[in-house]
Amino acid sequence: MRKVKKPVFFVVLLLIVLFTLSVFFGFSTYYGDMKTVHIKGLDNIRFGIDIKGGVDVTFTPPEDVEATDANMDAAKEVIVQRMVNLGITDYECYIDYDNSRIIVRFPWKDGETEFDPEAAVKELGETAELTFREGHEVDELGAPAGITAENVILVGSDIQEAYRAYNSQDNQYVVSLTLTDSGKEKFAEATARLYKENGVISIWMDDTCISYPTVSAVITDGQAQISGSFDAESSKALADKINSGALPFKLVTASFSTISPSLGSGALHAMVIAGIIAFAFIAVYIIAIYRLPGVVAVIALVGQVAGTLAFVSGYFGFMNGSILTIPGIAGIILAVGMGVDANVITSERIKEELYKGKTLDGAIESGFKSAFSAILDGNVTMVLVAIILMGAFGTPDSVFAKVLHFAFFMFGPSTAGTIYSFGFTLVSGVILNLFFGVFCSRLMLSSLSKFKALRNPVLYGGKKNA
Amino acid sequence: MHKTFNFDFIGKRKLFFTISIVLVAFSILSTFIFGVDLDIQFKGGTIITYVYDGDLDCDSFVNDAKEILGGAGVKYTTGVDFSTGKSNIQLSLTSTSGLSSDKQFELTNALTEKYATNNIDLIESSDVSPSSGREFFLKCIVAVILSSIVLIIYIAIRFKKIGGWLAGICAIIALLHDCIIVYGTFIVCGMPINANFMAVVLTILGYSINNTIVIYDRIRENTKLYGKKKTREENVNLSINQSLTRSINTSLTTVVAMLAVTIVAAVYGVTSIISFSLPVMVGMIAGTYSSVCLVSVLWSFFEDKKDARKGAPKAAAKQA
Numbered sequence: 001m002r003k004v005k006k007p008v009f010f011v012v013l014l015l016i017v018l019f020t021l022s023v024f025f026g027f028s029t030y031y032g033d034m035k036t037v038h039i040k041g042l043d044n045i046r047f048g049i050d051i052k053g054g055v056d057v058t059f060t061p062p063e064d065v066e067a068t069d070a071n072m073d074a075a076k077e078v079i080v081q082r083m084v085n086l087g088i089t090d091y092e093c094y095i096d097y098d099n100s101r102i103i104v105r106f107p108w109k110d111g112e113t114e115f116d117p118e119a120a121v122k123e124l125g126e127t128a129e130l131t132f133r134e135g136h137e138v139d140e141l142g143a144p145a146g147i148t149a150e151n152v153i154l155v156g157s158d159i160q161e162a163y164r165a166y167n168s169q170d171n172q173y174v175v176s177l178t179l180t181d182s183g184k185e186k187f188a189e190a191t192a193r194l195y196k197e198n199g200v201i202s203i204w205m206d207d208t209c210i211s212y213p214t215v216s217a218v219i220t221d222g223q224a225q226i227s228g229s230f231d232a233e234s235s236k237a238l239a240d241k242i243n244s245g246a247l248p249f250k251l252v253t254a255s256f257s258t259i260s261p262s263l264g265s266g267a268l269h270a271m272v273i274a275g276i277i278a279f280a281f282i283a284v285y286i287i288a289i290y291r292l293p294g295v296v297a298v299i300a301l302v303g304q305v306a307g308t309l310a311f312v313s314g315y316f317g318f319m320n321g322s323i324l325t326i327p328g329i330a331g332i333i334l335a336v337g338m339g340v341d342a343n344v345i346t347s348e349r350i351k352e353e354l355y356k357g358k359t360l361d362g363a364i365e366s367g368f369k370s371a372f373s374a375i376l377d378g379n380v381t382m383v384l385v386a387i388i389l390m391g392a393f394g395t396p397d398s399v400f401a402k403v404l405h406f407a408f409f410m411f412g413p414s415t416a417g418t419i420y421s422f423g424f425t426l427v428s429g430v431i432l433n434l435f436f437g438v439f440c441s442r443l444m445l446s447s448l449s450k451f452k453a454l455r456n457p458v459l460y461g462g463k464k465n466a
Numbered sequence: 467m468h469k470t471f472n473f474d475f476i477g478k479r480k481l482f483f484t485i486s487i488v489l490v491a492f493s494i495l496s497t498f499i500f501g502v503d504l505d506i507q508f509k510g511g512t513i514i515t516y517v518y519d520g521d522l523d524c525d526s527f528v529n530d531a532k533e534i535l536g537g538a539g540v541k542y543t544t545g546v547d548f549s550t551g552k553s554n555i556q557l558s559l560t561s562t563s564g565l566s567s568d569k570q571f572e573l574t575n576a577l578t579e580k581y582a583t584n585n586i587d588l589i590e591s592s593d594v595s596p597s598s599g600r601e602f603f604l605k606c607i608v609a610v611i612l613s614s615i616v617l618i619i620y621i622a623i624r625f626k627k628i629g630g631w632l633a634g635i636c637a638i639i640a641l642l643h644d645c646i647i648v649y650g651t652f653i654v655c656g657m658p659i660n661a662n663f664m665a666v667v668l669t670i671l672g673y674s675i676n677n678t679i680v681i682y683d684r685i686r687e688n689t690k691l692y693g694k695k696k697t698r699e700e701n702v703n704l705s706i707n708q709s710l711t712r713s714i715n716t717s718l719t720t721v722v723a724m725l726a727v728t729i730v731a732a733v734y735g736v737t738s739i740i741s742f743s744l745p746v747m748v749g750m751i752a753g754t755y756s757s758v759c760l761v762s763v764l765w766s767f768f769e770d771k772k773d774a775r776k777g778a779p780k781a782a783a784k785q786a
């Protein structure tokens with residue numbers, strides 16, 4: 001690194017400052033009232049329900065019911081559909097097939113005051129009312145009206161099952177329906193009549209229309225097909241929704257917690273103030289003890305914290321952000337501690353080398369070199385622990401969860417996903433520490449040491465130049 | 467400014483072992499003295515918190531709740547909600563099956579209606595069935611055990627030069643020591659064992675293993691540097707002393723940072739953060755102590771034992 005030139009410090013500093021500013025404030029453009037977010041800022045961070053308040057609930061079929069995987073898919077569809085109806089768009093919902101559970105989590109919306117979580121959860125678990133109705137007449141709220149409200153052709157119990165199928169003649173996905181005997185008759189009568197009128201049958205889940213196919217044949221054998229511009233996913237989604245109406249059970253809650261938004265916001269405010277005070281103390285302390293390497297360390301730490309927040313907010317387009325919880329903040333703190341440590345170890349080594357009588361350049365060079373193995377080993381162990389946590393407490397479809405399935409196969413996805421956030425922030429922070437705390441620090445310090453005014457060893461903790 | 471330390475850590479090992487054994491024993495015994503408050507996240511049950519205005523007849527409130535729930539065991543505590551400044555009442559139910567959301571809905575509606583003048587409002591509720599609580603608890607334990615195994619293997623490979631397996635096991639013993647002290651802190655402070663506890667244990671696990679590795683790294687380097695010229699005892703003492711300034715500075719910065727968090731949280735009354743930051747602070751001190759005074763001393767103690775058993779002549783004890 002002897003070749004590092006003087007301007008390198010300013011380039012690295014400028015890059016870190018620009019990066020930090022863009023992470024904190026993001027970058028959006030306005031076109032009229034339309035806001036387009038190009039780079040996500042800190043306001044795009046999604047906080048977990050332990051900070052922001054919200055609902056965390058696990059649904060399961062009643063004890064005496066054996067639910068199939070198809071049942072669970074269908075039940076999830078009902079829940080998702082209902083959340084959308086309640087205006088809840090920022091939710092997590094996933095299925096644990098092994099234990100027949102559906103885990104749902106959603107934070108409060110900003111400014112939410114009138115939301116009743118108990119009533120909402122009660123509603124989410126209810127069996128959906130599925131109906132096939134004549135025509136597609138709706139009122140201004142989108143609920144059935146006119147003939148559509150009056151004439152219900154089929155109800156949930158008339159349908160035996162719905163599934164996705166592939167029609168190789170037309171090369172397209174379709175949804176196939178098998179009706180029960182009671183449904184078969186009613187459907188034959190209705191399709192016979194509506195086929196002549198070129199009529200429509202609309203399919204409803206509660207008060208939401210999920211499809212309204214045109215009747216293109218008279219169906220007498222209880223085997224119907226809905227075709228349209230389906231792809232693999234949308235055909236399965238519709239089949240799941242239809243199945244949900246035929247669900248033979250009502251979901252009950254296995255665990256259910258709500259945290260009011262006022263409880264959370266105070267915690268966040270306090271955390272921000274505490275974070276600023278703690279960071280200011282660290283900065284003053286390391287600069288006082290280590291002088292020039294201390295200044296470099298503080299710049300590197302700013303970059304590391306900004307980088308971790310960038311991972312959380314989803315700043316980098318190629319990967320999604322993660323929800324930030326209180327244990328997640330703990331992960332950031334631990335990673336900052338690791339960052340402080342990396343810089344402390346290096347600065348101590350440089351000081352030691354100076355006392356051994358090395359030249360400044362030699363001391364900086366070998367200081368970074370001899371500190372590296374300790375920093376690397378410390379950080380790698382941290383990554384290992386974080387990966388195990390992410391595997392244990394992440395969503396079941398994440399990479400780490402699949403890799404570690406051998407150890408956690410007997411457990412379902414966790415009911416307290418807050419710990420996942422700890423692993424996420426820790427792993428991001430530690431990787432960034434290797435980049436900022438080792439690589440950038442080294443560039444900056446080597447470049448600064450080329451300035452004549454900054455060549456006095458006393459600035460690096462060494463003895464005064466004679 | 468540049469200090470070199472020259473403490474004889476190995477020579478004081480009896481003192482260090484005694485301190486650690488006493489602390490660990492006290493932490494374990496405190497379970498029986500103070501009792502464990504296992505949070506419902508682990509044992510299952512229901513906690514519902516309401517805020518209210520004015521004066522509330524708590525006893526009749528709880529009796530009404532009992533009646534609605536069909537005579538289930540209901541305990542309550544009262545307090546003040548820090549963010550709204552309103553009084554609150556917390557009902558806790560231990561049930562074998564958890565409280566269904568239907569039942570909870572019914573409860574809240576009935577209570578809100580009956581105590582309309584008090585403006586009852588649900589602020590927080592948490593219901594966990596005992597089976598999912600137990601499962602979460604077990605999962606945490608499996609995660610900690612798996613992490614320990616992976617760490618032992620990693621240390622064994624990276625520190626082969628200084629007898630990796632034993633070094634790994636000593637590091638884990640120290641981790642266990644730190645975690646038990648963290649546990650003791652929770653018990654003594656009367657804080658519930660919950661997901662926060664897990665986050666603390668994991669933080670300390672990472673913090674302590676890093677401290678240990680920094681010292682192991684120095685021992686590895688000195689072994690390479692001095693080879694047989696120094697005895698194991700001399701080498702360990704030298705390595706701990708050489709990294710002592712680093713250990714003190716890193717620990718001081720992180721502990722004071724946590725202290726700042728604890729004080730701010732106390733000023734704002736955010737108990738959920740205090741129940742995290744306070745034990746982390748204690749754990750950080752324990753972690754620094756164990757990695758400086760315990761791990762490598764323990765490691766050299768076991769290595770010596772191993773040599774003695776092998777009948778290998780113990781390296782002549784040179785006076786430093």
